[in-house]
Amino acid sequence: MQNANIKCGLTEKLLGVYEDTTEVQAYVWYENNYVHDEYQHAHQRYQLTYVEQGYQYLHVDNCIYLVPQYHVAWIPSGQQHATTSTAKDINLKVLLYRDVPKDEFYERVHIFPAPTVLREMLQYASKWNRMVGNEEEKEQFLQAILVSLKSFCDENQSLQLPVPVDHRLVPVCAYINEHFTSNLDLDELALRSTMSVRNLQRLFKQETGITLQKYLQVFRILKSIELLDTGELTLSEIAYKIGYKSLVAFRNSYFDIMKVYPKVKK
Template identity: 60%
Template sequence: MQNDNIKCGQIEKSRGQYVDNILTDAYVWYEKNWRHDEYDHAHQRYQLTYVEDGYQYFHIGQKTYLAPQNHVIWIPSAKEHRTTSDAKTVNLMIVLFKSVPEHEFFQNVHVFAAPSILKEMLLYAEKWNQLPNEDEEQTLFLKAMLNSLPHFCNENEFLQIPVPADNRLLPVCNYINTHFKYNFDIDTLASIANMSVRSLQRIFKQETGITMQKYMQLIRILKSIELIDTKQYTLSQIAVMVGYKSLPAFTSSYYAIMKTKPRLKK
């Protein structure tokens, strides 16, 4: 079991603040049915997280990132973040790197589906789980994986849920987040924001980078991922539960976001 004061191999001296006593340049932490504390924290190491089972939300700055099953998220050094998930089971592998190559990729957050070769590399790296001393194979293997990440990254920008900085838009997002099953009335949303319809559409796109229609689609698909994870419903049932009139309409929308067709978990 995880020690209360040890988080991913680092010592938590105070809430969300860590002391890094790890001797190795790259450290592997894998645990079944485990997730991080749901409060903001930061550490100097760069973090690669692979979601083997379940799904995990990462709240970083003005965005929330969804890492579904078989996806990875890269978090740069000292980037404050917190995690949440309602999945029944969350199996995570975390690799913490002290140093990274001088490449722009490593300075930004990325979420992408793990290609087969990366999944195999991560599964192989499990042999070094929580080992304090680094051997030559581990050093070379994890460095090779690290250097390959920019080439593996086929980023899905739709796994990023924008959070507007304009407080007038937060009630609009909250309304869509809770009424995603129903097609929204633009006049109602404008009234909630105390704006004209034209101003709401313009400012929402300016603040989030997407239209309200696209935001609604994104929320629906993310909710469907959560429902698929429960293993309680058919795809047709899930399609109706998230607001689609037919399975083909849901499948088409899901593919537009996830670049793959929805599948029930076995």
């Protein structure tokens, strides 16, 4: 029989299946360079993850969400998910809640930048790291974070890369992912999808909610964040490496997705 593992205060009885053995309403779990499960898993607690350093990709259903530094991810209870990252260093603060207010907001995945006040609250909450007992100030403070989340949420829908279900679009995405440094070759993509260019564009927008050009843009920016994290290249080098012809074009495209201009990690 497989031995149970304790992860974020939860007991993993089977691979990807967690049992909540604590009665406390909420607690904090913080580890430097914590490696989250890269396989699909779920637990019966609502999860707020703050990326203090590095970045993560969150895989949920047919979407891959980017969770960059200083952003938070909200994951509903029971939601199957997995995370991956190639960041050199990644520090996460995780808050886990047993119960939440009756509001549709808490039953959906959210990715958004943490405003300064939330970042300060999460930093203060780290003093209760791994304390799973009942403590009045902790309970009240973590509950204050929970009920404020909806007000803090300023979601950026561009941080998600949709994964189409239609089998004809799978080779299209695979080709773009492999040749993202080149401009879109619509004729080549249509050939791989066994559709006309017009039908391909229509179906792709219908399946993913974005255009082929937007998909390429998002994919390039995701790659640029990986390169920025290494701190080994200049902005100009990154721009050309991911397919942009100029630094200005890259900076504008990055701002369009991230709402801030890119900076090289120091």
